[in-house]
Amino acid sequence: MNDEMDDTAGQGYRAPDAAGPAPRPGGMTPLDRRINEAFPGVVVRKDLVKAVKGNAIVPTYVLEYLLGQYAATDDEASIRSGIEQVRNVLRDHYVHRGENRLVQSRIREKGRHRVIDKVSVALNERDDVYEAEFSNLGISRVEISSEVVRKHPKLLTGGVWCICDIVYAHSGDPKEAPWRLHSLKPIQLSNLDLDGYQATRARFTTDEWIDLLVQSIGFNPELLGARAKLLHLVRLIPFVERNYNLIELGPKGTGKSHIYSEFSPHGMLISGGEVTAAKLFVNNSTGRIGLVGYWDTVAFDEFAGRKKRADRGLVDIMKNYMANKSFSRGVETLGAEASMVFIGNTTHTVPYMLKNSDLFDELPEQYHDPAFLDRIHAYIPGWEFEQIRGEMFATGYGFVVDYLAEVLKSMRDLDYSDRYREHFQLSADISTRDRDGIHKTFSGLMKLVHPTGRASCDEIEALLRAAIEGRKRVKDQLVRIDTTMTPVRFGYRGADGEWSSVPVLEENEYPELYRRGTPSADVADEGEAEASGRGRNGVGASAGNEEGARSGAAGDAAGSTADGAVPAPTDSAPAVSELEEQHLSFRDGQRGFSFDRFFGPYLRGATKVTVADPFIRQPHQARNLMELIETIAKVTDDATETGVHLVTKVDENPEHARKQLANLEMIRTSSAVAGIGFDYEFSDTIHDRSISADTGWLIVLGRGLDVFQPFDTDWLDLRLRQQRYRQVKEFTVTYMRRDQSR
Structure with missing residues (x-):
């Protein structure tokens, strides 16, 4: 491909002239090294895409296809060189819409030029020929052979990104277009070793493998909990499972449509209001099958909206297809394997929907139909995803998405649905x-x-x-x-x-x-x-x-009020002696937990509290401790002197240890404002995590105070002040009565 790409020098889109992305802070992680060793040539550093994309409106799989050709390595010098080559390819061959006439002129002057563009094909019935249209280049009526169309049928449905050689040959006939297609190559993987992919999986633990997949779709796994990672993977199921029906409703800005528009050349994202039965299933006038016959996944964007109206006939056909994998718009019944994905934005919170309607409340009336909804295999709770922020994007290594897309496509033939029955x-x-x-x-x-x-x-x-x-x-x-x-x-x-x-x-x-x-x-x-x-x-x-x-x-340790609000401890809370011993477990991603609600009642009236937690080291862990002291201040008498003693471990990194000590001293000073005397000690042998109070209660903490998942710490973020809006990690809390006489 290198030689092919270097034979022309057009004047298309010009990428920024930056030298390239800086090396990753801290260098490659152990997982990055293992990924490069296990999958040479089919992985890429994910932050490189942003470095080369510039203003080019190109899908991620196109850019990563090019990066896979030139920069699939762990050598920094080779990466920089590869990025420069990819930039050259984009500069010389990608057609920017604002420069399409300039590129047309270059083709005419040179006679032949290579372009990267989205190509769609239609049948010219009058002349009985197939004709291609180039989206960015702005030319059409380019004759294309039936053999190419048969080989790449998706050209007929929505278009495919391709590398093409265009020839200019003016014949003098005003009815004949001067453009000729010399060659066309869809941007996709040419071969795949599925057995090697499956065998190499054994070199990774399950957690490592999940992190690799999450990095491959572009997100930083270090900022996601186990549940959030799994929800991201559910978004991929339509690509690996035939006739899978999935819905995701949630707030704006959580990346719902990203997977279906950027991830795979086998998926099509369309606006929910722009589809017709002819486009989706079959055109009765031509007999040509629609999108479901050509794409592995058809995703409907902007599907929600109570005021939207849908064709009742289309809904009925969809219901039959989603249930039986077949459809009919005439005398013939046809079948297809495309998965259906419905994604849309919600305008209300979850408790509001549960109180006033249901979690499908945002759907148009025609789709708010039990018969239609019953055909959906899974509902992704979009409200559990964080709003997309810059630091959430992956910087580590992941599969070139085109490679992973081909892997998933090849595995659609497999069926693992019974693998749980042994257990x-x-x-x-x-x-x-x-x-x-x-x-x-x-x-x-x-x-x-x-x-x-x-x-x-x-x-x-x-x-x-x-x-x-x-x-x-x-x-x-x-x-x-x-x-x-x-x-x-x-x-x-x-x-x-x-x-x-x-x-x-x-x-x-x-x-x-x-x-x-x-x-x-x-x-x-x-x-x-x-x-x-x-x-x-x-x-x-x-x-x-x-x-x-x-x-x-x-x-109300685990409940909620009638309107869904989480009650904070109040003066009417039960006395310490009325509380019961119990064990509570919290699921990954759950909201509603707060120190006020779950610790406050057991610490009410305490004059001495001891916190044992070996991990009060990082700034967010120090914040958690300060928030616990805030809870203690709320449930103790201002006229009573209260002492809080921390037992923790010193950080092994000397620089981090200095910051740890500074944070603890600041907590000491801040606590004094509330009349709380705070002190601390370091122990090399501490392991267990607990809160003990002279109220007679011991609270055993499975994970210590570090129970909250990472979140944006901007002072305008409500989660900074209200713990109950934060998602938690999976953890347990056990309440034990130490002094039964109290």
């Missing part, structure tokens, strides 16, 4: 349609995370729970919408017969609102769950359930 059995009252949704989501996640189809029992369980939750979110809302539907008990049994219930996260966060006006299969079956020990994460095992709401801290 687990789904609830018997899960319907066939619910089971199909769970199976397809589970199969897709297995292909992504465990491409060989082999995984440990714990690894399989984690993916099975995610698959069940995705379908449960759909079904629970259907029960709200259609009162004739019966609630389903979503869960599974292990090989030992132990029952595990699977709640959705918003069910934990807003239990009263989630179950408002609808019967709960899980609550109705509480007796069976209790008889089997309530399972790993059963009804009584996690914060947010009804039993926790009755007996939790401050009388």
